[in-house]
Amino acid sequence: MDQLIQIQDLTFTYPAQQQPVLKDINLTVNHGDFIVIAGDTGSGKTTLLNHLKKELIPAGETTGDVLINGKPIKTLSQLDSAQTVGYVAQNPQTQPIMSTVIEELAFPLENVGCPSNEIERRIAELSNYLGLDQLLDRQISELSGGQLQLANLASVLILRPKIILLDEPTSQLDPLTTQHFFEVLRRVHEELGITIILSEHHLSIALSLANRMLLIQHQTITFDGPPTEGIKLMGNDERLGYFIPPVSQVFLAGKRHLDDLPISVAAGQRAI
Ligand code: ADP
Numbered sequence: 654m655d656q657l658i659q660i661q662d663l664t665f666t667y668p669a670q671q672q673p674v675l676k677d678i679n680l681t682v683n684h685g686d687f688i689v690i691a692g693d694t695g696s697g698k699t700t701l702l703n704h705l706k707k708e709l710i711p712a713g714e715t716t717g718d719v720l721i722n723g724k725p726i727k728t729l730s731q732l733d734s735a736q737t738v739g740y741v742a743q744n745p746q747t748q749p750i751m752s753t754v755i756e757e758l759a760f761p762l763e764n765v766g767c768p769s770n771e772i773e774r775r776i777a778e779l780s781n782y783l784g785l786d787q788l789l790d791r792q793i794s795e796l797s798g799g800q801l802q803l804a805n806l807a808s809v810l811i812l813r814p815k816i817i818l819l820d821e822p823t824s825q826l827d828p829l830t831t832q833h834f835f836e837v838l839r840r841v842h843e844e845l846g847i848t849i850i851l852s853e854h855h856l857s858i859a860l861s862l863a864n865r866m867l868l869i870q871h872q873t874i875t876f877d878g879p880p881t882e883g884i885k886l887m888g889n890d891e892r893l894g895y896f897i898p899p900v901s902q903v904f905l906a907g908k909r910h911l912d913d914l915p916i917s918v919a920a921g922q923r924a925i
Pocket residue numbers: 667668670674692693694695696697698699700701711
């Protein structure tokens with residue numbers, strides 16, 4: 654089945670609020686999509702992402718349905734949920750629960766009853782893939798913001814989810830670590846075939862990787878289509894210009910990947 658997520662007529666109101674924060678949301682996410690959700694602060698991006706992860710669905714009044722692999726999200730078992738949808742939070746500090754990186758990677762696997770030899774094998778394989786080997790024994794508290802966010806991504810990837818949701822994952826990272834983080838995401842998407850949905854304010858680089866952009870305005874999705882079209886609706890929004898060159902130039906030149914960016918921008922990719 655190509656359709657991984659279906660949102661059907663979702664309307665949601667937080668407790669004690671008069672107005673819904675999301676209204677009549679309809680969306681189908683296909684296997685292999687890389688979707689960037691754009692919208693002003695407070696437009697509902699986080700609330701929408703949280704409705705796609707069973708454990709994070711906020712309390713409030715909901716109508717409509719969210720289906721994951723054709724099943725209502727609330728009927729997913731804990732195991733199913735953990736192995737289908739991963740979530741990387743905005744603030745890298747809030748995610749880790751263990752003391753060291755290796756413990757942080759082992760914990761989700763222990764939680765789903767993975768045997769210890771398999772845990773070791775998966776950690777070795779993934780840390781090698783992400784270039785995290787040197788960090789495995791480090792204390793979480795000693796990591797830089799970029800290293801921490803990479804460790805957070807790894808602790809999600811270790812369960813091999815079909816979808817990864819990321820809520821402004823680079824909002825607390827500097828431009829160079831942001832570049833590196835997105836390069837990793839590009840590989841995860843292209844090489845591992847994982848579907849990615851992220852909200853982001855460093856839009857230009859995120860959009861250069863995405864095949865779809867959603868724009869949330871007035872509590873609903875007002876645009877769902879190619880980023881090249883979506884950015885036209887954003888005018889001179891400064892979030893598009895966070896990186897040089899402006900995204901329009903990247904797209905006009907038909908370039909879609911970090912490797913295609915000029916050396917001065919791409920040079921920071923390895924700086925974590
Ligand atoms: P974004 O991610 O686009 O910044 P959010 O989904 O965080 O937007 O928030 C959308 C709106 O919902 C905002 O007006 C915010 O103040 C409100 N909101 C977020 N969380 C809660 C909550 N737990 N209770 C009440 N209102 C909330």
